[in-house]
Amino acid sequence: MITVAFLKAAIIAGTPLLFATLGEIITEKAGNLNLGVEGMMLMGAVIGFQMGYSSNSPLLALIFAALAGGIGAFIYAFLTVSLRANQVVSGLALTIFGTGFAGFVGQKLVGLKMTDEFNDFFRELKIPGLGDIPYFGEILFNHDMFVYLGFITAIILGLYLYKTGRGLNLRAVGENPAAADAASVRITRYKYIHILIGGALCGLGGAYLSLVYVPVWQENITAGRGWIAVALVIFSAWNPYRAIFGAYLFGGLDIIGFRLQGTGIAISQYVFDMVPYVVTIIILVIVSLRKDKRNAPPKSLGEPYFREER
Amino acid sequence: MQIRLVKKADIGTRRQTLIFLAAIFLALFTTGLFILFLGLNPIRVYISMINGAFGSAYRLEQTFVNAIPLIITSLGIAIAFRMKFWNIGAEGQIIMGAFFASYVALNHSDLSRPVLLSIMFLAGFIGGAIWGFIPAFFKAKWGTNETIITLMMNYVALKWIIYLQFGPWKDPSALGFPKIPNFAENAILPKLFGLHIGWIIALILVVLVYIFMNRSKKGFEIAVIGESINTARYAGINIFRTIILAMVLSGGICGIVGMIQTSGVNLTLSKEITGGVGYTAIITAWLGALKPHWIVLVSVLFAALIQGSSYIQSAFGLSAASAQLFQAIILFFVLGSEFFARYKVIFDWKSLSKAKEDRE
Amino acid sequence: MKNGSAYVSMRDITKIFGTVKATDNMNLDVTKGEIHALLGENGAGKSTLMNMLSGIYIPDSGHIFIDNKENRFTSPRDAIKAGVGMIHQHFKLVEVLTALDNILLGYNVGLFVNKRIQKEQINKIMEKFQLDVDLDKYVFDMSVGEKQTLEILKTLYRGARILILDEPTAVLTPQETVKLFKIMRRMKNQDCSVIFISHKMNEVMEIADRVTVLRKGRTIDTLIKENSNPQELTELMVGRPVDLSIKRIDKLTDKVVFKVRNLRADNEEKVEVLKGINFEMYQGEILGVAGIAGSGQKELCEALAGLYPIKEGEISFKGEDLAGKNPKEFITRGISMSFIPEDRLGMGLVANMDMVDNILLKQYHKSKGFLVKRKPAAEKAKEIIQKLDVITPGVHHPIKNLSGGNIQKVLLGRELDSHPELLITAYPVRGLDINTCLKIYDILNEEKKKGVSILYIAEDLDSLLGLCDRIMVISNGEVTGIVDARKATKEQLGLMMLGNKEVDNAD
Ligand SMILES: Nc1ncnc2c1ncn2[C@@H]1O[C@H](COP(=O)(O)OP(=O)(O)OP(=O)(O)O)[C@@H](O)[C@H]1O
Numbered sequence A: 001m002i003t004v005a006f007l008k009a010a011i012i013a014g015t016p017l018l019f020a021t022l023g024e025i026i027t028e029k030a031g032n033l034n035l036g037v038e039g040m041m042l043m044g045a046v047i048g049f050q051m052g053y054s055s056n057s058p059l060l061a062l063i064f065a066a067l068a069g070g071i072g073a074f075i076y077a078f079l080t081v082s083l084r085a086n087q088v089v090s091g092l093a094l095t096i097f098g099t100g101f102a103g104f105v106g107q108k109l110v111g112l113k114m115t116d117e118f119n120d121f122f123r124e125l126k127i128p129g130l131g132d133i134p135y136f137g138e139i140l141f142n143h144d145m146f147v148y149l150g151f152i153t154a155i156i157l158g159l160y161l162y163k164t165g166r167g168l169n170l171r172a173v174g175e176n177p178a179a180a181d182a183a184s185v186r187i188t189r190y191k192y193i194h195i196l197i198g199g200a201l202c203g204l205g206g207a208y209l210s211l212v213y214v215p216v217w218q219e220n221i222t223a224g225r226g227w228i229a230v231a232l233v234i235f236s237a238w239n240p241y242r243a244i245f246g247a248y249l250f251g252g253l254d255i256i257g258f259r260l261q262g263t264g265i266a267i268s269q270y271v272f273d274m275v276p277y278v279v280t281i282i283i284l285v286i287v288s289l290r291k292d293k294r295n296a297p298p299k300s301l302g303e304p305y306f307r308e309e310r
Numbered sequence B: 001m002q003i004r005l006v007k008k009a010d011i012g013t014r015r016q017t018l019i020f021l022a023a024i025f026l027a028l029f030t031t032g033l034f035i036l037f038l039g040l041n042p043i044r045v046y047i048s049m050i051n052g053a054f055g056s057a058y059r060l061e062q063t064f065v066n067a068i069p070l071i072i073t074s075l076g077i078a079i080a081f082r083m084k085f086w087n088i089g090a091e092g093q094i095i096m097g098a099f100f101a102s103y104v105a106l107n108h109s110d111l112s113r114p115v116l117l118s119i120m121f122l123a124g125f126i127g128g129a130i131w132g133f134i135p136a137f138f139k140a141k142w143g144t145n146e147t148i149i150t151l152m153m154n155y156v157a158l159k160w161i162i163y164l165q166f167g168p169w170k171d172p173s174a175l176g177f178p179k180i181p182n183f184a185e186n187a188i189l190p191k192l193f194g195l196h197i198g199w200i201i202a203l204i205l206v207v208l209v210y211i212f213m214n215r216s217k218k219g220f221e222i223a224v225i226g227e228s229i230n231t232a233r234y235a236g237i238n239i240f241r242t243i244i245l246a247m248v249l250s251g252g253i254c255g256i257v258g259m260i261q262t263s264g265v266n267l268t269l270s271k272e273i274t275g276g277v278g279y280t281a282i283i284t285a286w287l288g289a290l291k292p293h294w295i296v297l298v299s300v301l302f303a304a305l306i307q308g309s310s311y312i313q314s315a316f317g318l319s320a321a322s323a324q325l326f327q328a329i330i331l332f333f334v335l336g337s338e339f340f341a342r343y344k345v346i347f348d349w350k351s352l353s354k355a356k357e358d359r360e
Numbered sequence C: 001m002k003n004g005s006a007y008v009s010m011r012d013i014t015k016i017f018g019t020v021k022a023t024d025n026m027n028l029d030v031t032k033g034e035i036h037a038l039l040g041e042n043g044a045g046k047s048t049l050m051n052m053l054s055g056i057y058i059p060d061s062g063h064i065f066i067d068n069k070e071n072r073f074t075s076p077r078d079a080i081k082a083g084v085g086m087i088h089q090h091f092k093l094v095e096v097l098t099a100l101d102n103i104l105l106g107y108n109v110g111l112f113v114n115k116r117i118q119k120e121q122i123n124k125i126m127e128k129f130q131l132d133v134d135l136d137k138y139v140f141d142m143s144v145g146e147k148q149t150l151e152i153l154k155t156l157y158r159g160a161r162i163l164i165l166d167e168p169t170a171v172l173t174p175q176e177t178v179k180l181f182k183i184m185r186r187m188k189n190q191d192c193s194v195i196f197i198s199h200k201m202n203e204v205m206e207i208a209d210r211v212t213v214l215r216k217g218r219t220i221d222t223l224i225k226e227n228s229n230p231q232e233l234t235e236l237m238v239g240r241p242v243d244l245s246i247k248r249i250d251k252l253t254d255k256v257v258f259k260v261r262n263l264r265a266d267n268e269e270k271v272e273v274l275k276g277i278n279f280e281m282y283q284g285e286i287l288g289v290a291g292i293a294g295s296g297q298k299e300l301c302e303a304l305a306g307l308y309p310i311k312e313g314e315i316s317f318k319g320e321d322l323a324g325k326n327p328k329e330f331i332t333r334g335i336s337m338s339f340i341p342e343d344r345l346g347m348g349l350v351a352n353m354d355m356v357d358n359i360l361l362k363q364y365h366k367s368k369g370f371l372v373k374r375k376p377a378a379e380k381a382k383e384i385i386q387k388l389d390v391i392t393p394g395v396h397h398p399i400k401n402l403s404g405g406n407i408q409k410v411l412l413g414r415e416l417d418s419h420p421e422l423l424i425t426a427y428p429v430r431g432l433d434i435n436t437c438l439k440i441y442d443i444l445n446e447e448k449k450k451g452v453s454i455l456y457i458a459e460d461l462d463s464l465l466g467l468c469d470r471i472m473v474i475s476n477g478e479v480t481g482i483v484d485a486r487k488a489t490k491e492q493l494g495l496m497m498l499g500n501k502e503v504d505n506a507d
């Protein structure tokens, strides 16, 4: 079962999860729990698809997917940062909105396909040298550019968070906004920027599904991946590097049922469909057993900040 | 210019209601623009929505049929939310309630109707309660994040029903069509005033939950835990037991919805049994400020909205998704409006001129 | 001193929260190179006024001049730029970051941080003011004193010329306070302005040059310390004459009601924090507990109330061993605890609930039946407001909006109201103004007269020596001795707090 093809496919299946997880990590680092990941992914997926289909330009499709996710995130940011609305409910509202939005826009897109020219943009690119290593080359270095992009984004995000002054400020905003504020960090600005970037990443994750992974439009194309991404944030302890591993692991889980069917094991497909969800639950429970200050969520997560409130 | 926020003194219920209505109005206005953008006349659309929701006895009945599960589920969610336990697993809890009730209905249809229905009711409660208990146990024991677990359990429950529907419970007489057999006459909720008696259950639950949350000791403990776990500990509240109790109730109440929907509306179990109520009820519970009496009002309005939008779908060629969009927009506006009940925004033009001076 | 010579000048400052006028046309002038104390009862508006000077709150009206230039701060950022630094009543530090990161926070947004250069700069400042901070230490590993020094260093690094200290000594040990005062004097010598808020009169008399007294949101007067005295200052603060002495009444009986034997407990990291505590308490006595912060007071308190898991030992109350029972059983037997944590809210009270519900919290399980009864709780709330002069718009006002001192009164009022037989109270007067302190001592004496045994944990040696019958000193989880409060001296207690077993006070 654990073949080269399987591992490679796991990485591909994990890539949309990776984007969404990174997006949610950066959002949560700013102290905002955005449960609208699923919605933003759907918005990115549908707009990316629509744009790609009508313009036949992969680049435009990606830009618009990111924008769509960002717009979703903006609604959320406006509600929770400026208007201090409850974050959990605002995020849920965003998911509902995104689902409705994708359903609405996607209604006319069902069954459509991209041109070959378009798809060619996302062909596999073998990295010279590395791609020729036996086994590993095929698993890791022979992918479409989206996969590499996800990987690179994770690294950049890690560097940003742990090595730069702005990253330090961001972490402080999520931990203790009052302290960051008193230290002259502009809280509102930091929150907005990072929530928006987070949304854009979720949008890209969705676009990967509709443009590359599936790649035709179908209703509810994300199938709960946004939620799994939220779980992955906890699993990776808010660390972008660990998110890479987590996302690929869950990518593997996502396709395992499908793969096993091929092997003729006589268990209903519907039971296998449960696997990713059940495993997510189990992993979350296991993760919650580990108690360590450094793995803890940002302290102010979920709480609105108002300077004059106490 | 400088924007300044100033805390307001506690404002009265009347002002609060006014702000709420203003938010709804703005939401209608915004969607109106959207409808206009689609090339339709928003006024006409709204009117036919109202018509679709209340226009005839049948439509009115449908609106209430929609309202019943919304009210009950919102009540269940409100209990959990009061404890800041973000139970977004109502969907799964409804399904499990439906599953348990259906198991009884399909296997013991020989029982007399009152007995069978009572057992089904209990089974529904237990099914939902079990689904509520699991995340509560993990949360209480190890602090496991409940939001994601409850949500994941929705998917598990749904896949389970699909499995049953396409597998072991498939009706052999349905000519290969994947459906679960219809309930026997005995397992169907009787009607009163043309409406299945779920509405009576709903009203009783509203009163019970109201008393429970506002007047009972356990309800008080739940609220304290919601505000501060530490303080709850100091007051000698048994946190573990209270979290479990709250979620068993929350899940159980949602489970009852599963029983009502199978036995009163669908007449069997199917994967569409919830119709998304578990998610919509999160909105209604919040819009109702987690207060049972408000929940009733908001749920009926939302049911009308759903009923009305399904009516206009055919008339104006709008999709089911547009109803969802509509709901989300209303929720956005109401969420945002709460701010204006708490803060006053002051635009300080003076500092604008001053900033200019500084630059010069 | 005239307005013209003032470095900081706040004029006609008004700030309203909802219905509460926190400051009402307040005025304050502070010159360069002076330590200026702010005195006022709880809720007088001291913190609010200072928060406006440091850009946290924006005044509704009024003017702030620094160096004769008007400033309109809209954020702490503006205030920092103008040279204002504030050490808040609750520290504003990020726990999971190191000292260095906390200092650099918000100050350095270059692409990558060059920590070496920054460290050199910081070290220079530390030398200049003789501060001592381990820059690589995580804040969660720091003691309160260390955190405070870090806060000061942080503001100095940002070039503060005006330093505001909001009740800095409330959570410090006497030794740490001495250190802090040295730093403050050094800043004064560097021509900085230091604004110092404290409820402890002796500290104000020791360190301040001038004192401004506030009362109920108004400025009453500014006096030169040399020309004034505690009695006068207190009277200005309260608005009427007060007797400042602490009274002690003799204990009534020799009946032992409470006995603790070999009490041991581990904390979450499995380190032993209570190392075999032994003591007993008589009916109607006040037993003081002295010790350096973090010596196990909190754990002891919680253990005695059934809230902290104990490893071994015996807690016997009137002959019944309660070890291992759950907190409710302690409560029903008349053991009541009020712990005033460094962070006042969070333990014991529900910030978002009103007074009625907070009082209900300790009452509801006593009534029979399934339902709670709010009427009696509301009555109690009104009683407590009366008895302790709680300043609040009403019993239905959320607790979190009260001033720190008033929150504490609510907590204490509630605990006393449950008519305990054993009252455990930790830091009950922390952060309270003198007048309220005295009131609370009176209340404790009152309870003592009724035969209540009181375990009184405090850091202020004066109150311990003046109020208690005996004082138990703990150090590092161990009892280093129990002494008669009538005969003990501060020096003796100080030595025992540092771990010396029972010291004779013969010399
Ligand atoms: N953020 C706030 N929201 C609402 N009310 C507030 C707020 N801050 C202060 N108040 C109110 O303003 C008044 C002054 O409070 P402030 O904290 O300035 O008092 P203080 O003099 O510092 O008292 P203490 O000695 O107890 O710290 C109090 O009545 C308090 O309840």
Ligand SMILES: [Mg+2]
Pocket: C046, C047, C048, C089, C166, C404
């Ligand atoms: Mg204060």
